[in-house]
Amino acid sequence: MSTRSGNALRNEDDHPNYLRNMILNFSSDLEKRRRRDGTLKSGSDVEPGHLKVDIAEMYARDNSKEHHTELYELVNDASPTTILRRGLPFFFALRFDRAYDATKDSLRLQFDLGESAQRPQNRSFICCHPLRGPDGPRPAVTKETRVILPVTDKKEMTSQTTQWDVKIHREDDKTVTLQVKIPATAQVGLWRCLVQIGFTGSDVKSDFLCKDDIYILFNPWCPDDAVFMDHEDSRKEYVLNETGKVWTGSARKPLGRRWIFGQFDDAVLPGAMYLLELSKLSHAERGSPVKIARAISAVINANDDLGLLVGNWSNDYRDGIAPHSWTGSVAIFEQYLKSGGRPVKYGQCWVFSATTVTVCRTLGIPCRSVTNYVSAHDTDSSLTVDKYFDIHGEEIQGGPDGHCSDSCWNYHVWNDAWMSRPDLPKGNGGWQVIDATPQEQSDALFRCGPASVEAVKRGKVGLAYDTPFIFAEVNADVCHFQEDTNSDWGFSALNISQYTVGKRLVTKRVGVDDDEGDADLEDITDQYKYTEGSELERLTVLNAVRGVEKAKQYYNLPKEEEEDISFSLVEIDTVPYGEGFAVTVHLHNKSEAARTVSAVLSASSVYYTGVTVHLLKRAQRQFVLQPNQREVLQVDISLNEYLDKMVDHGLVKIYAMANVQETKQTWGAEDDFSFKKPKLNVQCVQDPPRLGQESQVTFSFLNPLPVILTECQFTIEGHGLQRPKNVNYSDVKPEAGAPRTTQERTTTDESFQTKQTNKSRTSYVFPAHSPPLWVVCSPVRSTKDSYHNLVKTPARRRRGGYYFQRVARYKRLF
Structure with missing residues (x-):
């Protein structure tokens, strides 16, 4: 085996040790910050006669x-x-044991992404910091993961x-203040700085490893x-805003x-x-936001590695925490x-x-959450979503051969x-879709x-990357x-109307926060597709079909037969x-002859992924x-017919044929x-609460259903106010049907002290001068062991966006 290939193999084998040391260090640092136990100290001795560094000051807060x-x-x-952010200079100072003399002292800086040039033999020292030992990726000047800067x-x-x-910014007795410029293309990551000192003209150098980590971000x-x-309002929203909305419904x-x-938060950047x-x-590719965004979409899920989250x-x-319980x-x-x-469950x-x-915002990449209503999951690259039904109108899961997903x-x-x-x-920059939900593999991940x-x-x-899959999701x-x-x-095709894929795409509006409604919703459908049914929209689909071989057979469709009966399914908001x-369903026979019609109407509870869970009711006529x-055809579904059959998010799917x-x-x-x-x-x-003062807040709601909710729990979280906290609550009585004057509210009280405000957003007031608070109340089980409920709101007095749901009839604790 050649030396080059042997080194490459060693680097690959060392990577698990490097990762293990890194996570141990981040976990230890987080625990230390929580307990305020102190800090690590590092440095190295220098040979007598050389200039010696006593202190290196990075001016973290000033920079x-x-x-x-x-x-x-x-x-x-x-x-x-x-x-620090790339593309800007920063200052840091070195205090020596004597005055620096440029005529006889040699001074240069070495910045490393990955393992530092200093490699102590003490393994316990290695475990204290992942980038100080020989187990990490090797920095190299040729890969721009090592930078050597002579000070002149x-x-x-x-x-x-x-x-x-x-360059030298200032000299003051034994202290030299340096200004270092980070290029706008620098690799993003955790860097270390090594100060190398010697005499001018001598090859003998002494090293001083600065104890401070240096995070360099986009x-x-x-x-x-x-x-x-380009716009400051956009940067405030997509980079600096610590709160927002993710749209469901x-x-x-x-x-x-x-x-x-x-x-x-102090746990987030190390975690990222x-x-x-x-x-x-x-490390050589970490200057590219394209490469990093693709990597992020892979490691947020845990399907291929030990990523952040397990999907369920x-x-x-x-054995974990329900997805809807996170705030x-x-x-x-x-x-x-x-x-x-x-990985977190x-x-x-x-x-x-x-x-x-x-993760994107902590790294400096502007990012927004986008919701696509009626999102297609095309598993066979046909740019169509195929659904099969039996003669009774019930969907056949997996299609006729069981392989249609x-x-x-x-x-x-x-x-x-x-x-x-x-x-x-050119022309394809700007917003780029990334999707961390594990749906389909892309390049084996x-x-x-x-x-x-x-x-x-x-x-x-x-x-x-993956443009055909995303195109199908909206088209x-x-x-x-x-x-x-x-x-x-064995099957015949049905003409379909009204259910449009990519029906609406939304995100949070820049600079707007609506606590009661959806004024902060921005409809971005026109950024993703032309108006549904327009000539441009159809031409775009046909243009895409030309690039997907399997899709061509589906779009060579025969002309529609003459239709003389109109059907219209009434949409439910x-x-x-x-x-x-x-x-x-409304029907109209527009012909001059009688017509015999066979119709099937059905309603089912579904997961938000569209998978049917329970049939609520079906009628055939x-x-x-x-x-x-x-x-007019109508099928009525009562409370008792859906009470024990709803699941996460309380979604109902209606089919009419x-x-x-x-x-x-x-x-x-x-x-x-x-x-x-x-x-x-x-x-x-206390209205209004003030910074640094304790305030008491009351949360209350009415149970609208005729079941007792038991083992209830509030989850409370507020940035700068309250870290995630669970509060158990007693049973919630059924109040549905009771006179408004006799209904009893479910109430809990909590006290909070506002510790900080956020200057990047004025709506961080609670309700006037402090950050916001979010509350989840999740009654876990009814007396029939069949009822789960989730209510969610931010803790301002004028908050909207509540979540209430029932999930399967099993004894389950979140």
């Missing part, structure tokens, strides 16, 4: 103001950590934006950075879940750096670090998306990350993107097939929990429509809606 990193808790810790007496630094540089304020974002009634991203190491993305759509969360990312990262990098798409926002999720949540795309033709939103809109499915045609004994292959609802006659005997006309339609959740009232006893 943070210029680098827009002053909000990081690590910067404001008792032992501040240096967090020059007055100006280079104007090249892609080069490192250093810089959306720098025009030369690939993630540069339905296209007609979007529901904003409040989420604390917490990208500046560890995840980057876990991705095995080479089974409705059984007994923010901080608790997830804390659990991940404290467990030594063990559990997440679903909006949790994967919210934590992706956290296509589905339409009621909604799916992914992310847009902002960056230039020098790897693609569960990851997706980044794919240019502009490329998706224009049907350019040949551009990297696929839904094809319904029903059993037909007269068909050669939302239904309050505890009330019944109806499935309604055949009747004759006279010429020009109008008819019909065929006309005389003309062979077929029709199919589908719709979905979610139940409306009860209002959670929040009242601050």
Whole structure:
């Protein structure tokens, strides 16, 4: 074996040890910060006669103001950590044992990404810090993961934006203050600084390893950075905003879940750096936001490695935490670090998306959460979603051969990350789709993107990465097939209307926060696709079909037969929990002859992924429509018919199908809606609360259902106010149907003291002068062991966005 290949193999074998040391260090540091036990000290002795470094001061807090990193808790810790953005200079000082003499003293700086040049033999020292030992990736000048900067007496630094540089800013007796320029293309990660000292003209050098870690991040304020974002309002929203909404619900009634991203928390940035190491993305490629975004989409899920979150759509969360119980990312990262990098249980798409926002923003990549209502999951690259039904109108899971896994999720949540795309033709920069939810493999890993939103809109499915899959998610045609004994292959196609894939795409609006409604919702459908049904939209789909070989057979469709009966499924916006609802179809025979119609209407509870759980009710009828006659078909579903059959998110799927005997006309339609959740009232006893003063807050709601909720629990979280906290609560009595004057409110009181405010967003007031608070009340089980309930709200007095749900009839604790 050659020396080169042997070294490469050794580096690969060393990587698990490097990762183990890194997570142990981050976990230890987090625990120390929690207990305030002190800090690590490091340094090295120098040979007599040489200039000796006594202290290296990185000015972490002073530099943070210029680098827009002053909000990081690590910067404001008792032992501040240096967090910098590339494309900007920073200052740091060296105090020597004597005055520095440029004529006889040789001074140079060495910055390493990965293992430091200093390699002590003491293994216990190695375990204290992952980047101080021989187990990590080897920095190299040729890979730009090692930078060597001689300190000279020059007055100006280079104007090249892609080069490192250093100059002496000030000399004061034994102290030399240096200014170091970080290029706008520098690799993002955890760097170390080594000061090398000697005599001019001598090869003998002494090393001083600065004890401080240096985090270098992307810089959306720098025009030369690939993630540069031009408008300050956008940077405040997509980089600095620590809270926001992740949208669920339905296209007609979007529901904003409040989420604390917490990208500046002291557990998040170390966790993000560890995840980057876990991705095995080479250090040489970490200057590219494209490569890093792709790596993030792989390590947020734990399918291929020990990533952050385990996905679970089974409705059984007994060995972890239910996805809908999370209120923010901080608790997830804390659990991940404290467990030594063990994946956290559990997440679903909006949790994967919210934590992706956290990781991107903590690294400096502008990022937003995007919800696609009626999101297609095309598993066979046909750009269609195929659904099969038996003669009774019941969906055949897996299709006729059991191998069709296509589905339409009621909604799916992914992310847009902002960056230039020098790897693609011009015009494809800007927002890029990344999706950390493990759906399909891409290059042998569960990851997706980044794919240019502009490329998706224009049907350019040949551009990297995963553009065909994302294009199908917002543009696929839904094809319904029903059993037909007269068909050669046993099924006949139904014409479908009303259920449009990519029906609506939304995100949080820049600079707007609506605590009661959805004024902070921004509809970005037009950024992803042309108007549904327009000529441009159809041309775009056909353009995409040309680039997907398998899709061509599906789009060479015959002309539609003449239709003389119109069908219309009445859409349901939302239904309050505890009330019944109806499935309604309007028919009109527009012909001059009688028509025999067979129709099937059904309603089922579904997971948000579109998977059917329980049939609530189905009705089948055949009747004759006279010429020009109008008819209304209606199926009523009462509370008792759905009470024990609902699951996560309270979603209902409606199917309607019909065929006309005389003309062979077929029709199919589908719709979905979610139940409306009860209002959670929040009242601050001391109005208004003030910074540094304790305030008492009361949370209350009414149970609208005729069941007792038991083993209830509130989860409370507020950035700068309260770390995630669970509060157990007694049984909640059934109040549905009781007179308004006699209803008893479920109430709990908590006291809080506001510790900090956030200058980047004025709506961090609670309710006037402090950060916001989020509360989850989750009654876990009813007396019938069949009822789970979740209510969620931020703790301002005018909050909207509550979550209330029932899940399967089993004894399950979240």
